[in-house]
Amino acid sequence: MxxxxxxxxxxxxxxxxxxxxxxxxxxxxxxxxxxxxxxxxxxxxxxxxxxxxxxxxxxxxxxxxxxxxxxxxxxxxxxxxxxxxxxxxxxxxxxxxxxxxxxxxxxxxxxxxxxxxxGAAVASTPFAPGRAISGFRTGSLGLGHAVLTVERTEAVLPFYQDVLGFRLSDFMLRPFKAHFLHVNSRHHSLALIETGRNGMHHLMVELLSIDDVGQGYDIALCNPEVIGVTLGRHINDYMTSFYAKSPSPFMVEYGWGGRALDLKSWEATEVTQGASFWGHERSWLSPEARQHAKELRMQAARDGQRAPVQVLNGNYTLFEEL
The missing domain is CATH 3.10.180.10 (2,3-Dihydroxybiphenyl 1,2-Dioxygenase, domain 1)
Incomplete structure (x- = not known):
């Protein structure tokens, strides 16, 4: 690759x-x-x-x-x-x-x-965040992921897979049609969502601490109309995140705890349980699609769907069971 x-x-x-x-x-x-x-x-x-x-x-x-x-x-x-x-x-x-x-x-x-x-250039000074955060999860995984909206998935997907060499992580057909693609162990570095128009849906950046995300959510809530998708956790990449409307016509997903794939054994499958375990109310969906997404989340709650928390080595404390 x-x-x-x-x-x-x-x-x-x-x-x-x-x-x-x-x-x-x-x-x-x-x-x-x-x-x-x-x-x-x-x-x-x-x-x-x-x-x-x-x-x-x-x-x-x-x-x-x-x-x-x-x-x-x-x-x-x-x-x-x-x-x-x-x-x-x-x-x-x-x-x-x-x-x-x-x-x-x-x-x-x-x-x-x-x-x-x-040959990306390395700065001569250490990274100094603009506000008090633990830092971003980048390195070999890259800066995060980008999600593009497309008029028809079939017109774009073969180019990314067959010409550029992206590999399919998984896909979903409801409550919206989406294909998730990887080039390294990050669950996806690119995704395509079929919406009937071509453009940018969101950019994701991943933080090193869930508290960075929670405090960012508080900052965003000072101006509630900035929230494009509420706090929630994804079913396929396990990311806990919210989406903020950027000054441009797309959102930025601000997340923590993303899944890493085992590239030697991973096999792509259809995600049928919906997009999120909980939360992630999407203001950009049609009323019908929002209702369907809610029904899928309610079913996830009834089924007690869970997934392991993805924690970086050293970024946790283990307690003996009482």
């Missing part, structure tokens, strides 16, 4: 200051580079994980996927071209702005801009 992780995300937005307040004040990212038309944000030791650029069309996004080295970048460029995809080798100037050694760009079948890069 040549793609290693989702390395960075870029967003086209006219209001850089609104994004700065959201990324730093609520999400806890660190402001990095700032120009008259752009702002970069850190989540870890890397120079940049998120950038906002007013010179990119408002509401559009860039997904930056990482490979190991120049040879891997060349190989995937050749594979894309063999599949009839127009690939552009980007300039050193753009690579410098992205804080990488080299990158290519192209578009998926519905027009989303994708970039593939190698």
């Amino acid at each position: 040549e793609l290693k992780a989702l390395g960075y995300v870029g967003v086209g937005a006219s209001s850089i200051n609104s994004w700065k307040d959201f990324a730093v004040g609520m999400l806890g990212m660190q402001l990095g580079d700032r120009t008259s038309h752009s702002a970069g944000f850190r989540m870890d030791e890397r120079e940049q994980r998120l950038f906002i650029d007013s010179e990119i069309p408002d509401g559009s996004q860039v997904l930056g996927w990482e490979v190991s080295d120049g040879a891997a970048l060349e190989a995937i460029a050749q594979r894309l071209e063999a599949a009839g995809v127009r690939v552009r080798w980007e300039s050193t100037t753009l690579a410098t702005r992205r804080h990488v050694s080299a990158l290519i760009s192209f578009h998926d079948p519905v027009g989303n801009r994708l970039e593939i890069f190698h």
Whole structure:
């Protein structure tokens, strides 16, 4: 598998200051580079994980996927071209702005801009979060995951699986149609939700402590209309999270406790129990779909559905049974 992780995300937005307040004040990212038309944000030791650029069309996004080295970048460029995809080798100037050694760009079948890069730059100073958080779970898993809305899944899914090499984690058909794809042990780095339109649904960032998420939820509740999906826990990736409406027309999922896959033994299956064990009231669904999602959660409660808590080594205390 040549793609290693989702390395960075870029967003086209006219209001850089609104994004700065959201990324730093609520999400806890660190402001990095700032120009008259752009702002970069850190989540870890890397120079940049998120950038906002007013010179990119408002509401559009860039997904930056990482490979190991120049040879891997060349190989995937050749594979894309063999599949009839127009690939552009980007300039050193753009690579410098992205804080990488080299990158290519192209578009998926519905027009989303994708970039593939190698050689991400490491900052010379430690990560300093914008508010008091424990930090983000990144490293080899990448910055998190991105979820795209698509008009028809069948028009996009083969491109990501057959050309780019994403592997299917699982899928669901109710209360909405969604396919979850991985490139490393994070349950999914990309998902496609069939909604009848093409765009960005949400970006997920994962925290190191559930208290980071709870305190972020309190911050979001100071302005309740910011909440796009209430606090809850997913059935397939076990993430405890809520979704906040970003300054752009998509949400940011703020989560903890995501599942890691055993890549040697994992087999994709259909998720039939619904999307969440509890919570996650989705304001973006139709009234009928929201009612169906609620019925699935009520059934999960009646069935007593549970899943093990996913805790990083050392981030827990064991007690002897009384």
